[in-house]
Amino acid sequence: MDTQQSKAKEEAAVDAELAKAIMARCFHPSLIGTEAWEGYVFSDMEIRIKESTDLYGAVLWPSATVLCHFLETNRDKHNLTDQNVIELGAGTGLVSVVSSLLGAKVTSTDLPEVLGNLKCNVMRNTKDRCKYIPLVTELIWGPEVEQRFPRATHCFDYILAADVVYAHPYLEELMDTFDHLCQENTQILWAMRFRLERENCFVDRFRERFQVEELYDLPSLSIKLYRAWRKDKKTKDQR
């Protein structure tokens, strides 16, 4: 076996092992009750997520589990305790819940039609378990971000996003939202599921604006996890 083949084999083994560990976080109820939910274990706590199948944001996507796994297993490098965190396109809220359990001050955002289910999942999974009560609020990507989160009064340590890039017409607005919220010391942790060529283009354009590091590459799940920060500024661990 040549070096290239053995490297590919090694990468495939890392992918398989990591994907298995991530997927093992999920469990299903042993009894069918009146309410459908999916269970996850993070931070030694059971998290119950309620989905509803009529909206994109009401379903939990595997990128969210990947990002949560990273956050929990990399607390030495990315300690969320007391950190100001905003999640974009939070959907059913798993990432916001896990970040809150890890000690962050979380602002969980999404479209107005998703907020009811999001609020319900975030509140019931964090109640009496977290240092800070998370805030669940509307944020439609685009110009509204400047009014809702003025840079002078809102400074985030982390922007979290899972599976927010797909075939929707607001990719430019999403890019501008990242740009507005990402200040000098902000780090973006973004889990991205690859489906279509359009998504690769978004990553290329994102790299033009931000410095990007690839943290996970999971071909078996078609997911990559990126860390990013402003090109013109340096983050704490770069100084």
Ligand SMILES: C[S@@+](CC[C@H](N)C(=O)[O-])C[C@H]1O[C@@H](n2cnc3c(N)ncnc32)[C@H](O)[C@@H]1O
């Ligand atoms: C594929 S879902 C991912 C949900 C969640 N992050 C996850 O990984 O399970 C995409 C999310 O982006 C939100 N979204 C889509 N377009 C949006 C927009 N223009 N402004 C704000 N949120 C948006 C959707 O409501 C949805 O929650």
